[in-house]
Structure formats: structure tokens, C-alpha cells
Amino acid sequence: MEKVNYLILGAGPAGLAFANSLRENKPGVSFLVLEKEGEAGGLCRSEEVDGSALDIAGGHFLDVRRPEVNRFLFQFMPEEEWNLFDRDSRIDMGTYEIGHPFEANIWQMPQEEQVRFLKSIAVAGCNLGTPMPERFVEWVTWKLGDLVAEAYMLPYNSKMFGGDLEALGTYWLNKLPNVSFEETLLSCLNRKPYGTQPGHAQFYYPKKYGYGELWRRMGEALGDCLLCGKSVAKLNPETRTVTCEDGSSFQAERIVTTIPWKAVREYEDCGKNILEDIGKLRHTGTEIRYVAENLDTKAHWIYVPDPAISYHRILVRHNFCAGSRGYWVETNLDRVTEEPNAAAFRNEYTYPLNTIEKPAAVARLLSYMRQRGIYGLGRWGEHEHYNSDLTVERAMKLFQELEGEDA
Ligand SMILES: Cc1cc2nc3c(=O)[nH]c(=O)nc-3n(C[C@H](O)[C@H](O)[C@H](O)COP(=O)(O)OP(=O)(O)OC[C@H]3O[C@@H](n4cnc5c(N)ncnc54)[C@H](O)[C@@H]3O)c2cc1C
Known part of the structure; x- marks a missing residue:
């Protein structure tokens, strides 16, 4: 059994950022990163398809x-x-498109439509002062009115997250822009968007490569400390021992885990309640499928709420990946009807689901593990809907916290 100071499970952005912080700042500390795939990058990996990079877990x-x-x-x-x-992101409304977010861009609709939507927003629960619901489905109608809920929010979210929206809570909705009736009305009168802009109002994409190139280089910087093809199968929290599918095992003073808790087949010596908490964590998967055609649009991506169309988002590669052509579509794995092919990539773990019971289960799980020197980090380690920049920030913070404890 190999023994190190730190064992990092998973070489996606979170694991790579933590491991490179160790490499840069703690030369005397021994560590290994265990990654099940053949290369680093996790959900942010890219591959070459039709002569250019394609982000194999979705647009990044x-x-x-x-x-x-x-x-x-x-x-x-x-x-x-x-x-x-x-x-430049748009919502496909069937016969026309509007900008995203929906409620800030109602002014781009045909005028009669604007009136219908405004009327519905005016009598939304939040504008009438009715109590805020605790479930996602009712919350959306309460907050945005029944028309925005029916035309976009409910079908789109149901396509992306899977049919069971009833299980979702509302505690994560601070991510959604908050636009009031008054602002929406002013927006329609002045013909310009109102409210807070969503994430990625400005963003970077590599000039010559896919998004995966950044993370590939971060993996390369780790040299022999990155072990690819090591799929973690068992974890013993009491002894901080990890066993991989190939039978190799490792032990560490501290373990930083960025892999899905459910992806570990067996937890040895682990409290029953904690196993139940892990069982409560839910997620969805996504298929990415490339289409070798250019689209007549300047949008970087387009949201597609229509339930009759299987995919929920179109990524217009030729508008952000220099010198490329074609686009790809993103579809919840449960809605995929087409056969796999060389231009289709499937990922079982893409969206952690914000179910009503999640916050309490994750809080108990992370606290139990921390007491044993095991730290959950990133989209899966914390089971949070984090973007890659946020997982890196979380990794930098965890590194500083543990460094502080050692000082
Ligand atoms: C469709 C989509 C679009 C997105 N768009 C953006 C965007 O535009 N911008 C942005 O910043 N973020 C975006 N994100 C979020 C981004 O993908 C994540 O924030 C980021 O990948 C999280 O990094 P992570 O290291 O926490 O997890 P991951 O990237 O999932 O890495 C986890 C790693 O653990 C490995 N692993 C899993 N199981 C095991 C095992 N048993 N043993 C060993 N290793 C294992 C995996 O192979 C993987 O390498 C998007 C996500 C999705 C799904």
C-alpha cells in the first residue's frame, strides 16, 4: 500500500486546482491524484471532432x-x-427568439405577447404578496407568473434536470435573476433588458483549443503525481484507505475527494446514517451530440424549451471556437433516443440535483468525513451546482484553510 500526505480523488478542475496549489506551495508534502479516466479535466475535457475541439460534457x-x-x-x-x-445567448420560442434571461427580454417578443406576459407577471404570487412556496415548481409560478413558468422555466428545467421537478427545493434559486413586475414593464416600454445579468456575461474561450486544454496542462504540470486509469472503488474513512478497481490501494493523512460520493462502490467502516445520506444524493447525466452544419445565427448558445424536441441546448461552436464549423446539442440522458455514434459523448454525472433533502444530507456527510480527515470538494465532493471557476476558488480556499491548520 502506497502512503502519502495527501490523496486527491478525481482530476477535474477541483482536484487539479488543489493538487497544483500543493505542488506550488508545499514542496516537501507528498501527494497523489487518482483519476479514473485516461486524462485530466473531468467535465471540462475536450476532444477533436471534425477538425476542431468539442467540449465533450457540454459547452464550457x-x-x-x-x-x-x-x-x-x-x-x-x-x-x-x-x-x-x-x-450572446438566446431562447428558441418556436417562431421567434428572445435573449436570455427570459424575464429580462420579454421586450423582444411581438407586442401582443408582451402584454400577455406582463399581465401574468402582474398577478404572480410574489407581486400579490402571497407566501413564498418551498417547492421549485410552485416557486417558479409564484415568482415569474404562470406564463413564464409554462413557456420556459418548467419545460426547460424538466428537459435538463429530468421529469421529477417536484423533488427540487428553492434554496438554490439565488442563481436566477430577480426581475420585478415594474422592471419588466419598464424594460418593455424602453425596449432594453433590465435586472441582473446572469453568469458568463463576459467569458473567455481558448483561441486555438477547446476548454479542456487548460485542464490538460494542469494535469501535465503534476507529472508522476497524477495517476490516470485509477478508478476508486472503496473508501475506508476510519483508516483513510482507498482501493481502486485494479486492486491498488493507497493511504493518506488527508483525503480531498472531488468524485461523486455515489461513484464509490463500497464504504468500509462507515456509519449507517451516512450511507443513507449518500443514498439520498441525486444527479442527472447528459449526452453531447455533434452536428456538422453551420447555423444562421450569431448566438453562442440557444436554449430550447419545446418538450417535443429532445435536446435542451444548442452550442453554436462556429461562433466561439475559432476556425471551426458545426454545432452540438445537449440532451438529458433519459431523453436520448438516438443510437450512440462517434460524434456523441455520454456523461453519467453532469448536474447534481438540488432536492429538498439535499442540504441536510450533505451537511451531515461532509461534517462526518471532515472529522476523519476527508474533505469533500467541488461539484461532486460538495454536491453543488458549481461552475469550474467556483470549484477552483473552493480548492484555493480549502488549501489555505488546511495550510493554516498546519502552521
Ligand atoms: C453541460 C455543462 C455545462 C457547463 N458549463 C460550464 C461553463 O460554461 N463554465 C464553467 O465554468 N463551468 C461549467 N460547467 C460546470 C463544470 O463542468 C464544473 O464546475 C467542473 O467540471 C467541476 O469540476 P470538479 O473537479 O468539481 O468535477 P468534475 O469535472 O466532474 O471532475 C471529477 C473527476 O472525478 C473523476 N472521477 C469520477 N469517479 C471517479 C472514481 N470512481 N475514481 C477516480 N476518479 C473518478 C472524473 O473522471 C472527473 O475527472 C458546466 C457543466 C455542465 C455539465
Whole structure:
């Protein structure tokens, strides 16, 4: 059994950021990163398809909002290697398109439609002062009115997250822009969007490569400390021992885990309640399918709420990946009807689901593991809907916290 100071499970953005922080700042500390795939990058990997990069878990863009994170990342892929874009994302309404977010761009609809939507927003629960519901489905109608709920929010979310929206809570909805009736009305009168812009209002995408190139380089920087093809099968929290599918085992003083808790087949010596908490964690998967045609649009991506169409988003590659052609579509795995082919990539773990019971289960799980020197980090380690820049920020913070404990 190999023994190290730190064992990092998973080489996606979270694991790579934590491991590179160790490499840069703690030369005497021994560590290994165990990754089940053949290369680093996790959900942010890219592959070459039809002569250009394709992001195999879906469209990925680096937000400008975290300059400290980006300074850290630009060490591996300097800013000159990225193009900077102003976001152009649209919603396909069938016979016309409007900008995203929906409620800030009602002014782009035909006028009679604007009136219908405004009327519905005016009598939404939040504008009438009725109590805020605790479930996602009722919350959407309460907050945005029945028409926005029916035309976009409910069908789109049901396509992306799977049919069972009833299980979702509302605690995560601070991600959604908050636009009031008054603002929507002013927006229609002045013919311009109102409210807070969503994430990625400005973003970077590599000039010559896919998004995966950044993370591939971060993996390369780790040298022999990155072990690919190591799929973690068992974890013993009491002894901090990990066993992989190939029979190899490792032990560490601290384990930082960024892999889905459910992806570990067996937890040895682990409290029954904690196993139940892990069982409560839910997620969805996504298929990415490339289409070798150009689209007549300037949008970077387009949301497609129509339930009759299987995919929920179109990524217009030729509008952000220099020198490329074609686009790809993103579909919840449960809605995929087409046969797999060379231009289709399937990922079982893409969206952690914000179910009503999740916050309590995750809080108990992370606290139990922390007491044993095991730290959940990133989209899966914390089971949070984090973007890559946020997982890197979380990794930098965890590194500083543990460094502080050792000082
Ligand atoms: C469709 C889609 C679009 C997105 N768009 C954006 C975007 O535009 N911008 C952005 O910043 N973020 C975006 N994200 C989020 C981004 O993908 C995540 O924030 C980021 O990948 C999280 O990094 P992570 O390291 O926490 O997890 P992951 O990237 O999932 O990495 C986890 C790693 O663990 C490995 N692993 C899993 N099981 C095992 C095992 N048993 N043993 C060993 N290794 C294992 C996996 O192979 C993987 O490498 C998007 C996500 C999706 C799904």
C-alpha cells in the first residue's frame, strides 16, 4: 500500500486546482491524484471532432468574474491564448427568439405577447404578496407568473434536470435573476433588458483549443503525481484507505475527494446514517451530440424549451471556437433516443440535483468525513451546482484553510 500526505480523488478542475496549489506551495508534502479516466479535466475535457475541439460534457466557458482564480489559471494557459466574448445567448420560442434571461427580454417578443406576459407577471404570487412556496415548481409560478413558468422555466428545467421537478427545493434559486413586475414593464416600454445579468456575461474561450486544454496542462504540470486509469472503488474513512478497481490501494493523512460520493462502490467502516445520506444524493447525466452544419445565427448558445424536441441546448461552436464549423446539442440522458455514434459523448454525472433533502444530507456527510480527515470538494465532493471557476476558488480556499491548520 502506497502512503502519502495527501490523496486527491478525481482530476477535474477541483482536484487539479488543489493538487497544483500543493505542488506550488508545499514542496516537501507528498501527494497523489487518482483519476479514473485516461486524462485530466473531468467535465471540462475536450476532444477533436471534425477538425476542431468539442467540449465533450457540454459547452464550457471561463467566466471573467473571479480575477484571482483566472490569474491562477492563466499560469497554465496565459490570457493571450484566450478570446474574450460578450455573451450572446438566446431562447428558441418556436417562431421567434428572445435573449436570455427570459424575464429580462420579454421586450423582444411581438407586442401582443408582451402584454400577455406582463399581465401574468402582474398577478404572480410574489407581486400579490402571497407566501413564498418551498417547492421549485410552485416557486417558479409564484415568482415569474404562470406564463413564464409554462413557456420556459418548467419545460426547460424538466428537459435538463429530468421529469421529477417536484423533488427540487428553492434554496438554490439565488442563481436566477430577480426581475420585478415594474422592471419588466419598464424594460418593455424602453425596449432594453433590465435586472441582473446572469453568469458568463463576459467569458473567455481558448483561441486555438477547446476548454479542456487548460485542464490538460494542469494535469501535465503534476507529472508522476497524477495517476490516470485509477478508478476508486472503496473508501475506508476510519483508516483513510482507498482501493481502486485494479486492486491498488493507497493511504493518506488527508483525503480531498472531488468524485461523486455515489461513484464509490463500497464504504468500509462507515456509519449507517451516512450511507443513507449518500443514498439520498441525486444527479442527472447528459449526452453531447455533434452536428456538422453551420447555423444562421450569431448566438453562442440557444436554449430550447419545446418538450417535443429532445435536446435542451444548442452550442453554436462556429461562433466561439475559432476556425471551426458545426454545432452540438445537449440532451438529458433519459431523453436520448438516438443510437450512440462517434460524434456523441455520454456523461453519467453532469448536474447534481438540488432536492429538498439535499442540504441536510450533505451537511451531515461532509461534517462526518471532515472529522476523519476527508474533505469533500467541488461539484461532486460538495454536491453543488458549481461552475469550474467556483470549484477552483473552493480548492484555493480549502488549501489555505488546511495550510493554516498546519502552521
Ligand atoms: C453541460 C455543462 C455545462 C457547463 N458549463 C460550464 C461553463 O460554461 N463554465 C464553467 O465554468 N463551468 C461549467 N460547467 C460546470 C463544470 O463542468 C464544473 O464546475 C467542473 O467540471 C467541476 O469540476 P470538479 O473537479 O468539481 O468535477 P468534475 O469535472 O466532474 O471532475 C471529477 C473527476 O472525478 C473523476 N472521477 C469520477 N469517479 C471517479 C472514481 N470512481 N475514481 C477516480 N476518479 C473518478 C472524473 O473522471 C472527473 O475527472 C458546466 C457543466 C455542465 C455539465
